[in-house]
Amino acid sequence: MNLNLDAKKAMTYDAIVVGSGISGGWAAKELTQKGLKVLMLERGPDLKHVTDYTTAMKDPWEFPHRGKVELWAAEEYWANARSGGKPGEDQRHMFTKDVDVPYIEKRPYDWIRAYHLGGRSLVWGRQSYRLNERDFTANLEDGHGADWPIRYKDLAPWYSYVEKFAGISGNRDGLAVLPDGEFVPPMQMNSIERLAKAGIEKNFKGRHLVIGRPAIISEAQKIHTDLGRASCQFRNLCVRGCPFGAYFSTQSATLPAAVKTGNLTVITDKIAYEVIFDDQKNKAVGVRVIDQNTKQHQEYFAKIIFLNASTMNTAWIMMQSTSKRFPNGLGNDSDQLGRNLMDHHLGAGASGEFEGLQDMYYYGRRGNGIYIPRFANWGDDKRKDFVRGFGYQGRGGRQDWVAGASKDGFGPAFKDNLTKPGRWEFNIGGFGETLPDPNNRMRLSGQKDKWGLPIIEFDAGWGENTVGMRKAMMNDAAEMLEAAGLKNVKTRNDNTKNPGIGIHEMGAARMGRDPKTSVLNAWNQVWGASNVFVTDGAAMPSSSCVNPSLTYMALTARAASHAVSELKRMNL
């Protein structure tokens, strides 16, 4: 026997999935359930469902700093620190220490990472919306970016498929702008949200306020309980990891489903940095990794490879994957690899107060808010200052003790006042679409990280189109709140945030119809390396204004189905 051949055989699988976040988890689940032997590679450490959610059951007083971030943590998690309390003791173990994995900002960029098994599926915002029909034709209509190679009808059945499994809570609202899906029961709105809904819908034709659609099982179905998932307990502590498995994550959902097949191998702590492209066979044959602890290099082999390392790292791997055929990076004949970075711009909106409804309250903590779907540049609502549109996320509630610091006074009456429910408040903030622009890009810098791998350099901005859109996001918000009867309406338009802050990185390896202008085809296959699939945010040709993760799930399930049927036809 040839020992080398044996060794190689031990490292050979039917498929390799690089990354274990939302899309990687889906790739592993779909491919293993279709009978393929799958290797899932994760660059970070293992993070076990339930037992590694070490802060999940802690009470507020068990955190010595009570939500305040220690200085050392703010420095070591310097990028995370730009996005709120992520370096805090309640949740920093769910994020990545930025000093260990630096990046370079030619222009400022907020890159929030979670390098461990499950990736950002453990800490995502969970809002799950379908793109609508016009999202898929937007690039064609206004000429920004490359046309999507698929349309809504191509993805609709896959949306249904992933929604049923993931468990999306929502109401069937019947709006073309926000297509309905396969929902578990919607969560309730509270009194101020109902008031805002009535006021906005009465005063503005074409504007709607609906309950948010999170990937949280409000009522667990058999498909969920079979995997050990339970209904939401309404603690609103999702970011610490859910010991009930109520929100969708790799750990709660796709991983147990994949493990059940007996076809999955998971290897953590391996940083995949290159797809091995065989110039003789004219296809990819495997991936190269380095162990993050031992720094040992290793090769794994497979018939098909799914890159689900998250937008930036997927492009980063492809850029390092050079060969005779692809001297500028895998699938990069078009020079579009690493370009067209998109995100959602936010931080513009309004808040208001309401004096009435003093006898109303609510029970429980809802890890979900309300949603106002896009209305600008939709139907009759034409805007001159910008193309495309924005939606709002928001919520209402009664003021609590947190407001005390900005109130005058102290002492017994002051304290007593803070123990009672305060005034109602209602707040909405826009999430705006950004345009694909080839000048918004990431590159491999000349600098190396501690594994000798190239450090990413960001060179991206929000773009001119966001300027007018942000004004509308702010003014339209105030107009709606005032029309709904809210008082003391305050507007905001915080321009200090950098691209990436939406944590919706998209683009970098877009799908398209033409290999000259895109990196992937209509089935998420890399042009010229059709046994490599990219189904994370990198694949997005446009950003829509809705939260993108549900679309990654649908694209992944669709691509995995195609990959397996092509394998059977011996086309890969």
Place this chain on the structure above:
Amino acid sequence: MNRREAILQVALTMGSALSAPTMASILEGYQPHRVGGHKPSPFVLGADEQALLAEIAEVIMPATDTPGAKEAGVAATIQLIMKDCYKPAQQAHFQKGLLAVDTESKKTYSKPFVDLSIEQKTAILTQFEQDAKAEAKQHPKRQEKPQATNTETSLSAFAPAGSEQTQAKEVDAETGVVVKDARKNAPLTPFFTLVKELTILGYFSSEAGCTKALAYVPIPGRYEGVVKLKDGQKAWAT
């Protein structure tokens, strides 16, 4: 129903998903993993300063029909937060403010703050609250309320006003390294503003604050959007 009972009850509905050992491990508290190596701050308050801080906190959040700041251990929490979450300049400013309270007490009433009557203590702190406002007016930028957050990006349970985490880090565009001295000359939060904020935070996030002054339900189990407020009902702790 305590937390253990509550989670066990939920676990029963989940079948085997949460095994007994699993339950035990998450109930027995946590071992923070991946803790970084870092130099602790030398900030420390003397015994007199601690007593003074405890007294100030008690005046802000006094014992009424519910426990006060002293019983809730607020002074120790403030000291820890000051030590770990604030920079040396802010720490010094805080300590200076603390001493100024005593100096003012002695000047006005010829007694240290801790020995004053509640009326006298209130008068002194009322003066400090006015002074803090005047101090803040000189630096209006510092006093801006942090951005209202939204469901998508606000993953934190709470991020109190003016906390360090609401400030953007300034970063060197070439290296990605945080520019540590960028805010060296930033105006400092006035003493009273900070001690009041931290007292409120420390109190209402304490066990006494959550469970006695407020209504704390660790595992609500459901969400009802429209509930009639009962007479005398307390606000939810979280």
